[in-house]
Amino acid sequence: MSPRLLLINCASPYFFYIPMGCFGLCDLLSRQGVETRLFNPALYSQDTLHKQLTRVLTTLQPTHVGLACHWQETAHGLLEALQLVRNWSNTVLTFAGGFTASYFADDLLRSVPALDCVVTGDPEEPVLQLVQGHARQSIANLVWRDTEGTVRRNDSTWLIDQKLFDQLTFTDCSHLLDADIYIDKINSKLGFPLLLGRGCIFDCAYCGGSRHAFRLHSGRPLPIVRALPSTLADLHQLKQWTTVLYLCYENDPVMIKTLFQAIGDDPDLRGHFTLNYGAWHLLDEEFLKLYQYAFHWENTRPIFEFSPEVTVNTHRERIKRGYTYELAAMEDNLHTVAEFFNGKVRIEIFFxxxxxxxxxxxxEEEIKAILLFKHRMIREGLPVHVRYDHLSSDIASRYWEEHQKNPRDFSQFLLLKEQVDRGIRYRFPVDNLCLLVPQAEEDFLVQHEALLLVLELIEKYCHELFHILLASMETQWLQILSTVLKPYLADEQATTFFAAPPLVSIIQELGKELGSSSLRRPPFLPDLIRFSVNKLTLAPEPETSTRPALCDADKVQLDRSRMSIHEQDYLDLLPLLQQLSSSEQQPIPYQRTVCLFTGSGIITIPHSFYRATLRLLEQPTSIATYQAALERDGRIDWQQHKQFLNQLYQEEALVTINEADILLPG
Incomplete structure (x- = not known):
């Protein structure tokens, strides 16, 4: 029987990307006459996955099923896919590969009977020999189970050579089932990853793809990089599939610039792709000019990622195990990047x-430094989005190896992962597969996480309050906020708090405590607190249906329950921040502003304009009567104003009304 392989990308709710090596493996096998299909469970809903996979298995009738278990987040996806495969056949040969499967290979086979063997490290030649029926004891990189159930690891290691690495294509999606769905899905994120090499010159202590980690899970002592013509050929292959690329492999910045130059020099490639870029170094002007020469960027917002991880330079040098760049230099570089793209770029910063x-x-100091960094980005008008996530516990990293008693115990890893997935490992939720936290008092960690969660919510939903407090008080208000939060975290209350933080109450209490403190604070603080609470409580759900246009005979009234009057135009934030942080401490002018809270956002208008116009609609008034009053005044363009009225009407801030249904304030 001719060999047929179904390669399954193990799924996770957080990882739907297919490891780049899967495409190259499919290319090699197809060249050798092995029918190969690539299946990605993440493309399908949980309700239809079983049916989809069973249909593929029944149609292809594979002799071998491979499972790509690359990232540690996909470990349960490996077990789920194996179960579905075994429901279909008890005899089909199954094997796994990828970083995670390679690292846990021996214990994985001991604890998962449904899996027959693991291909560690570079997969191409070992998988080819496996599907061609070579004796298992003769295949390099193979960990397998003999007839007596003993797990055996072959001594020989195979690493891909330059010739084969350059011959393969890693961008042919023809083997992937429902490739169009996959391309659409990844284009909504970062795009198609471009493979330049394997292995890393860096040795970051937290990374499962570091130089140290590659030696452990893949037996690779040094990186290997594809030749430039091979990468260009892959891009020509990829043109038919997508226009969005992702590149995060910067061992050699000179090589990257050479690649960009070659793409720009090729008329069939120049300007076809938009490249989203994960930077390991700061980006100089030569890099940025070559980027603009090679890629399409004018009508898009390309993404550039930087990962300083921590704010203190000495800490960064320690965790990255070598000097990279200083935070101040990165900030200068962000200005350069933004200027090159006229602000039409998205810069992601990861702490x-x-x-x-x-x-x-x-x-504690990290929180303060990151908040001030975020505030500087807003003040300086930079298109920067800052994230401060829980550190993912990469298996095979130095952190993992140093803090686990039995680091290659797959069952123990799976238990820790299940605890995180179910939200029971800590008293607070985490946003990554964070299996390791510092040896700190649990109460400290709970309070620390509560503070970070509330800061995140205030920044998201009340960012005016967030930045005004930072502009006028820097980080002095954090201690008061921490004090406000403590009663919510006592005993078993923490679980309820993290599930649904009472943000309105917290902001109101914060305002009271700041108002009674001796700290310098914004002169309009009570009004700012009221505005923030109104943002959280007055805005309705967005309308999904369109209402008929207003006509002259309609009697309308302003819904004053959706309206509030404030001392400043808080939505015009930057000028206000500049005044607050001015060293001259000049009095801040009073700018009475009317806010209308609608489903699509907040509409602000000067109070003087409101008095001349919408105030007339506090009582039921026909459109015709209202128009006549404004035309007598002579200061308002009626046609333009009528469009504004229709907007308010569609947003239900303005309602048609019968005499018996007069709306009362509040």
């Missing part, structure tokens, strides 16, 4: 928490 080398005091 992470719970590096084992940081003390609890360091963690």
């Amino acid at each position: 992470s928490r719970y590096h084992p080398t940081l003390s609890t005091r360091d963690l």
Whole structure:
């Protein structure tokens, strides 16, 4: 029987990307006459996955099923896919590969009977020999189970050579089932990853793809990089599939610039792709000019990612195990990037928490530094989005190896992962597969996480309050906020708090405590607190249906329950921040502003304009009567104003009304 392989990308709710090596493996096998299909469970709903996979298995009738278990987040996806495969056949040969399967290979086979063997490290030649029926004891990189159930690991290691690495294509999606769905899905994120090489010159302590980790899970001592013509050929292959690329492999910045130059020099490639880029170094002007020469960017917002991880330069040097760049230099570089793209770019900055080398005091200072960094980005008008996530516990990283008694115990890893997935490992939720936290008092961690959660919510839903407090008080208000939060975290209340933080009450209490403190604070603080609470409580759900247009005979009234009057135009934030942070401490002018809270956002208008117009609609008034009053005044363009009225009407801030249904304030 001719060999046929179904390669399954193990799924996770957080990872739907297919490891780049899967495409190259499919290319190699197809060249050798092995019918190969690639299946990605993440493309299908849980309700239809079983049916979809069973249909593929029944149609293809594979002799071998491979499972790509690359990222540790996909470990349960491996078990789920194996179960579905075994429901279909008890005899089909199954094997796994990828970083995670390679690292846990021996214990994985001991604890998962449904899996027959694991291909560790580079998969191409070992998988080819496996599906061609070579004796298992003769295949390099193979960990397998003999007839007596003993797990055996072959001594020989195979690493891909330059010739084969350059011959393969890693961008042919023809083997992937429902490739169009996959392309649409990844284009909504970062795009198609471009493979330039394997292995890393960096040795970051937290990374499962570091130089140290590659030696452990893949037996690779040094990186290997594809030749430039091979990468260009892959891009020509990829043109038929997508226009969006992702690149995050910057071992050699000179090589990247050479690639960009070659893409720009090729008329069939120049300007076809938009590239989203994960930067390991700061980006100089030569890089940015070559980027603009090679890629399409004018009508898009390309993404550039930087990962300083921590704010203190000495800490960064320690966790990355070598000097990279200083935070101040990165900030300067962000200005350069933004200027090159006229602000039409998205810059993502990634910080992470719970590096084992940081003390609890360091963690407290990190919050302050990150908040001030975020505030500077807003003040300076930079298109920067800052994230401060829980550190993912990469298996095979130095962190993992140093903090686990039995680091290659797959069952123990799975138990920890299940605890995180179910939300029972800690008293607070985490946003990554964070299996390691510092040896700190649990109460400290709960309070620390509560503070971060509330800060995140205030920034998201009340960002005016967030930045005005930072502009006028820097981080002095954080201690008061922490004090406000403590009663919510006592005993079993923490679970309820993290599930649904009472943000309105917290903001109201914060306002009271700040108002009674001796700290310098915004002169309009009570009004700002009231505005923030109104944002959280007055805005209705967005309308999904369109209402008929207003006619002259309609009697309308302003819904004053959706309206509030404030001392400042808080939505015009930047000028206000500049006044608050001015060293001259000049009095801030009073700018009475009317806010209308609608389903699509807040509409602000000067109070003087409101008095001349919408105030007339506080009582039921026909459109014709209202128009006549404004035309007598002579200051308002009626046609333009009528469009504004229709907007308010569609948003239900203005309602048609019968005499018996007069709306009362409040």
